Amino acid sequence: MSQAPEESRGPVVTPVRVVIALCLIAPFVAMLWVGSYAKTDPAFIGIPFFYWYQMAWVLISTALTMVAYKLWQRDQRARRGGTR
């Protein structure tokens, strides 16, 4: 099965892997750039922007991680199949 290192089959950097990396990096950029969301407006059902925006990112980052997971699985399957 995956006895050989996953990384050594085929090129290391592929478009799919770039997308996976972007999915994983995006939350860091969004969350650490505090200046981009340090404001109260627009409020959502009375909750200031600062708070609901970050909670929305919980959902966004979940979706991104899920995409990364699915892409990674596909990538791995393709690689194993492709070398047989």
Next chain:
Amino acid sequence: MKDGVNGVALAVFIFFFLLVTVMGFLAARWRRAENEHSLDEWGLGGRSFGTWITWFLLGGDLYTAYTFVAVPAAIYAAGAAGFFAVPYTILIYPLIFTFLPRLWSVSHKHGYVTTSDFVRGRFGSKGLSLAVALTGILATMPYIALQLVGIQAVLDVMGVGGGEDTNWFIKDLPLLIAFGVLAAYTYSSGLRAPALIAFVKDTLIYIVIAVAIIYIPIKLGGFDEIFAKAGEAYGQTNPATGAPRGALVPPEAGQWTYATLALGSALALFMYPHSITATLSSKSREVIRRNTTILPLYSLMLGLLALLGFMAIAAGIKVQNGQLAIPQLFETMFPDWFAGVAFAAIGIGALVPAAIMSIAAANLFTRNIYKDFIKPDATPAQETKVSKLVSLLVKVGALAFVLTMDKTVAINFQLLGGIWILQTFPALVGGLFTRWFHRWALLAGWAVGMIYGTVAAYGVASPTQKHFGGSSKEIPGIGEIGYIGLTAFVLNVVVTVVLTFVLRALKAPDGIDETKPEDYTADAGDPGVQVELPPATAGTSH
């Protein structure tokens, strides 16, 4: 605080407490393996947990009294600054996704139970492994202390803790009892106890959150009203500091602090021995990645709970000790019986992680200090015995933190632990991806980070405390206020990289690496991967 003891709430609280205690003892029989006297069995539950149990277990140590008491209390005290816990938990998932599967694979291939096992195997350095083990045990203690503070806050609000005027023994008696129960069932059931209790805990927590987040805002007149009142309260000048109490949005000057606290905490979380324990007890590499896609539910919970800090202000709760704000809010807003349920959720929510943490720290001591340095020929039965004893000692250490340190800013307990544990990151995560770092450079970097972090934290004063009064300080060279742990971590990495260049140039002897590149990607079912490790010491490769 209402006068006297809240009888109904206390009765409900005790009922749930007894329920989990019984479950804890029964857990010893649940999914029992042939040999309960192995460390693997007691300390890792036999490493056979699938997605759901792992999820509960991980959730069990990620979301704790930290979530329920410390974070809302920080919000209650200062506003926006306390909300950094939400980005912190968001950043955890991409991190888990990236490096934990590799750790799982290499651990299952070589029978590693702790991070120190891995570091020793990877770098062939007992010194580095000892440093990682000591750091893990030290950093876990204030984190357990935070859990005990959570339980104490609940007991205080129920009127059991006694006021300031009673003597210290009466005041702390309920805490000691809760502590005794925890110690007893952890001792007898190992990791199985917290895994099973986590179901009860999470069910209670979901119910309480759902009710709190719908019922309290309605009663308080909606979020508009809540945030308007909170904004007003933060604008008032704090007589102790002469500055406004807080703000609804972090000001320019607080944004570095906010971001560094979030990033530092996220990097630190998976260095803790207990997070690793939960990860390694999962059945396969896939379980971990699958988990990262459902764990964020907990982050959402955390965010909603954090808002309770604002609700406490809007409800007019006024407490000297901020940790009491949320329990007090529950007592004021809920009927007594439901307040009891909420208190039980907080209490058990603190108990489970405390158990997991102390087991993990104990594993670390037994395998990487006792076996490596004190008694290399220890039998599995002896190992388990030492582990159980150490798990008690770690809890006693945590108790000492609670009884002697200032509890009004409990979140600092966790942040202090984070400063320390973060210093093991280069050896562990660095080691998972590259063998380039030199073992001596890693050790030197660790020492520099530990010393800087401890000294810097020692030097932070707060209105109530001369030392260890906070976890943020000016970042040298940048001039902004940032999390000490992250600054120390950067120093650590710089020292490690520079010294690695020097040592490589000098051709200093490199340790023996017992792992192979393919070990880092092996999954259950591959040859040589131990899914259920043999009951012995699991350390056959050493």
